[in-house]
Amino acid sequence: MAQLLQHLINGLAAGTIYALVALGYTMVYGVLKLINFAHGDVMMVGVYMGYATAFAMGREARGSLLGIAAVFAVAMLGCALLGFLIERFAYRPLREKPRLTALITAIGISFALSYGFQLDIGFLPGASPRAFPEIIEPTEWLIIGDRDVVVWNWQVISFLIAVGLMVGLQYLVFGTRFGQAMRAVSWDHRVAALMGIPTDRVIALTFMLSSGLAAGAGLLYAIKDTSVSPLMGLYVGLKAFVAAVIGGIGHVPGAVIGALVLGLVEEFVVGYAASSWRDAVAFGFLILVLLVKPGGLFGRVAAEKV
Amino acid sequence: MASAPLLRADGVSIQFGGLKALTDFHLSIQQGDLQGLIGPNGAGKSTAFNVLTGVYQPTQGDVRVCDTKVNGRKPHQINLLGVARTFQNIRLFRALTALDNVKVACRAQTALHQFDTGLVAKLKNAGHNYADWWRALLLTPGFQREERRLTEQAEHLLSVMGLSHRRDEEARNLPYGEQRRLEIARALGTQPRVLLLDEPAAGMNTREKADLMVLIRKLRDDFKLGVLVIEHDMKLVMGICEQITVLDHGETIARGAPAQVRSDRKVIEAYLGDSYLESHGGAA
Amino acid sequence: EKKTQPTPSGEAGTQAAQGQPAGTGGTPANTETILLGQVGALTGGQATFGISTRNGIELALKEANAAGGVKGKKLAVKVYDNQSKPEEAAQATTRLITQDKVVLILGDVASSNSLAMAEKAQAAGVPMITPSSTNTTVTQKGDYIFRVCFIDPFQGFVMAKFARDELKLGKVAVLQDNKSAYSIDLSDVFTRKFKEMGGTVATTESYSQGDTDYRAQLTAIKKTQPDGIYVPGYYSEVGVIARQAREVGLKVPLMGGDGWDSEKLFELGGSAINGSYFSNHYSPDNPDARVQKFIADYKAAYGGVPDALAALGYDAARVAIEALQRAKDLSGPAVRDAIAQTKDFPGVAGTVTLDEKRNAVKSAVVLKVGDGKTQYVTTISP
Amino acid sequence: MQTPALPLPESRPLVPPALRGVLPVLLAVPALLLFQWALSGSEFASYLLSVMGVNIILAVSLNIVNGMTGQFSIGHAGFMAVGAYIAGYASLQLKEVALSFLPVAASDQVLFTVALLLGGLAAAACGFLVGLPSLRLRGDYLAIVTLGFGEIIRVVVQNTDAFGRALGLSGIPQYASPSMVFFWVFLVVLAARRLASSSHGRSLWSIREDEVAAEAMGVDTTGYKVRAFVFSSFFAGIAGGLFAHFVPIINPGSFTFVRSMEIVVMVVLGGLGSTTGAIIAAIFLTLLPEGMRSLFGALGTEGSLAQRVDQIRMPIYGLLLVVLMLSRPQGLFGTREIWDVLPKWLSRKRGSQA
């Protein structure tokens, strides 16, 4: 029983991180219909930015609210800028071109970032993983029995942040003018411009938001799993992408719920079945979901009137 | 030759959510018919086409092609039975040449006319389909002959529609009116017995419309078709159709010869408007 | 007739690259330098190991060149990346052999890649030494393939023995890296030996290289209440595993193999890794002057204590250099014969004597992790 | 405006119809033998050419699904893996077998071909399975299914002892000579071209252009999509089988999702739907990393930068993809083939020179 509970908590914690990354995927997909394959790598860069900040600050960064805020701020703003640049130079010129071309530049950016960060030249970090500084001192938030079930402070924090962000984003998309503009751009950016919507700015902002979010997610992830590596974006990115699809890509709460479900499925496969089959089960589950609901759990396949 | 009608709808209804797009719709088309389907915007005309061609499944009622019930059939199967259509918003294969657009349609006729749902039949059909690919890959003499025949057939259709000079032009680069005509050529490529035209004159100017009227009649005669036209241009509809069905809110509110329909009170109220009567009332 | 390419048999005909003006192709191998080749993972999941190895080799070459080189010539090494993929390894090896015309090749860490290289090297009759591929099959590829480290079965055995005899553990759990043949091998051998010695293995869980969340596996392991956990993976994952093991409340010792050896282990594992044991090729504690000098030089050049992969890279390169010096010329067979005769070579990671299967017969050390460094515990001989 | 060429009256064809089907093959075989002879003795070129050949097969076959049919598959490496492992495993099992009525070399090649076909058929069967969901799934969702399939294959291989788990399969007899690889390259290109110019190809194009309209014109869209998947994965399987027979060891790491993406890149870079484009992109992207190696080789072997050049290749490769895509967004030839495009280029060049 205790075990079950612990698995549940672990699964939710893992799912939370997927959720935060998946939100970024979903937002960008929402406006551009672009699977931003570089998203995971942008997240990775964000984590390194946070890492560098934490190091530059030394002991200051540990545990103090100011330190944490500084680390997050630098990483998220830095990533927002990175996202802006990527969008400006790698995606925007291809806006009127076939959709797949932007996918290729996304792959190119992904390669450049993930391989670039493996270099050990100059300020680049090198291939080997690094321990992420404990900017949030891990403490037990809840202990049941003889440490049969442990809930950590950062698990609670991440979960709350994820839920908060989800609610916030949902509000942003459906409750604000910017969200209205986003949705209009997502259907047809040419016509959106005719409504007076500055489409380029909306798209750039969406990218910045999504990239900043990725950095935040990445930091929580690094705090949770205590390490950073240049390839981290690839793995998390792929899983988060799957999560977004399970939920119905483009759908904000769907991304979160899809991610939590994925986290739980993986956790239970490992905990109660064969850990070596985890990825196969995760993808099998994905395929199953899509066969039953072709648009993901919450997504709708756009109706086409003939 | 009082055989079964080529295409028949029997009490067909369809709903989208709460919206009754089509209610108890009846229709019957024989060879040589030239019928019109009119009604206000949103009356369910295109929906009727979609039900007849299998794009939508009726919630009630049957659709029959030459007495074969085709409910639950996919559009391509219904097409193979001899029902072809055009679309309200032109849906050509935009990056293909005019000739290829028509050839795609011609091709479909050489596939097997297999509709049995039994496993054996399905396997046989699948086997045939894969074998057909082999013929293409091996470029068998029979296949080459067939391709030549397709080309000739398609070229013939292009010339019938006056599009020969556009043979190798990509469909998206054709002017609008020619795109409309290409769509008809393509539909003819499937060697239909019934042709459904959804607003063929939309976006054409008055002169082009006049040409189109002549053309539709000619097609009906030359290809021995039954034709059903949706059109908002009353001059066209009243000018060529022998029988007209009027839909409003999914219901059939009138049916009959043009003169009859034109003076029908309900039709005037729902569709034509009084001013139509004023301006066109006198003109036949 | 003479071909410019080495003949596949490698037996006859292949005179040394020395003196033989190489065909028309304009070969980079001039008479001033002797060119060695290295293929390793410099990018991708295993990059960090390839880079350590590269550093070790580079250091050995620098030393040798400072000491006057070999046969009056300078040594140089060409390093190619295999992106941790065997087909890339094979391609790079072929390039080294046929384009760069290297006299000898130093192999990769990951056994799959070394196997791919071995196949090509053997076929071309170019000797190859793998510094750290511990999979048994690598040297079975032929008589041109050598290694300067012990093999997986031995390492698995060492830890099983240590766990039974010294730590007196009865029930252990195993957590292996399913993407790594090395990890699976060690895990298999350990499990077998440990059972033979009367212990029980409660459960075997697995993860994939690159994962960072192992809580599910560890929670499952915790259920079985083991006395210890064998984690034959790479330090890049083990450090994090240790932390999470403590987090889920597993306090028993962790054990592992040479893949653990890196300074980064302490950084990644923090205090959680303290009290764990792993088998290794060498101990930095070793007071031997040669070892200490190597460590000092390495620190000076690259910063940080060299890990086992760097040490083995260094040893492999030195074994190669020493063999080149002894070889009567630089032809493939001559160099091979010279390498095969390596005996009691004093490497930093133990004394190297190559047996008739071209494997190094070496003893292993067991190290204990504590407070940012390792302590020598014991040596176990085959 | 070019005046559209009128169809020439059917004069007596140069080649009798019965011969047209096989003629290219008859011509190709001696050419390949010549090629083989020319290559003998240059190991590296042979290896590189084999890799290139496999990439061409992969790109051209993926182009059938992604380019011609307009579906979006990103799990091609999965099919390749199926072919590689099945063919490799079969060859390992057949290693000791010799067909006594044939000379040894011929017997080996026959058995090799059998193994290859087994691999191709197994991959085709998987293609059938993956193609089925295309009944319900569109666009990106279908893409995810193919991606998931590729990953599942990898996990299955990684957990199967007979396939060598993480270490992979080694010791597979190295039967695949460059000429053999290029024989298959030739076959896949021929097949793709003939498909493209046949009515089946047109049906595939029509699905890509407008599925609803294609269906209304009597094209069995689901059937065609499934067949495109089967066809394409068969050749991916063959590519995998060939790969397994010249790469000394195959392991799961060679068939990851990144590999699939690399193939997609070739197809898009070549121009979706363009077979010649896919070929040229495959050649270019295979040679690019080696070219950089040669370029950087000029730096010599001294100094720490020279030591690191091989690491710099991959980030540069990534950036180059971006630059290439930005400079030719339609891909190399758009949806056309080289012979449609080249004459125009040339004439424009000549025009600008004049």
Added chain:
Amino acid sequence: MSEAQVKTLGERQAFAPLLAVDGIKVHYGAIQALKGVSLTVGKGEMVALIGANGAGKTSTLRAVSGMLKASAGRIQFSGQDTTSLKAHQLVPRGMAHAPEGRGIFPNLSVLENLELGAYLRRDTAEIRADMEKNFALFPVLKERRGQMAGTLSGGEQQMLAIARALLSRPQLLLLDEPSLGLAPQVTETIFRTLRDVNKAGVSVLLVEQNAHLALNSAHYGYVLETGEVVMAGPGKALLESAEVRRAYLGE
């Protein structure tokens, strides 16, 4: 390439200038769609643009509204040079464009589509009033408020597009074939509405196939042929000209 000779019929009614298009050229890749089109629209004027398929009517509207970049020529709108402005910069200056193909957002509801029409406006109360006015004009839209716009019938979509354009309270309304696919009654409604809107002071630049209807309503008209203006004149005058009758009215 010389500017074509424009045949001008009759006197133009005087309006204060609002839009002046001067010799614009537009290319789609290698295809030149406009070869130097010049036209003007006055404040409160309704101008019709007719021409055969592919003549360049749509391209003209797109260039004016900033959807396309003209490769040459100048566009002036309410006294400002707007040649290089983007579409979204023209909306706040009082231009609204109901594009060819309607350009509704298929997966947004009818109401959301309409709200987007008023995207730049902040006067909530006024918007609501305008919305009601539109609903009175097109009662179907009110009925279908919550429906996904993509599932509306063709005619309903056209009404939505016009209503949406009106909601930005434009000075100049660009309409591309508003009668396309509409029932005769609705076409009349729309043209009546257009005349009302125009009377209320909104200038209209109208592209139509239905030359009869368009020229009847418009103060002034231009005839476009293969990317060039070939004829211009007051609507009624054009309608009476033999060339127009022959080419566009099929008489």
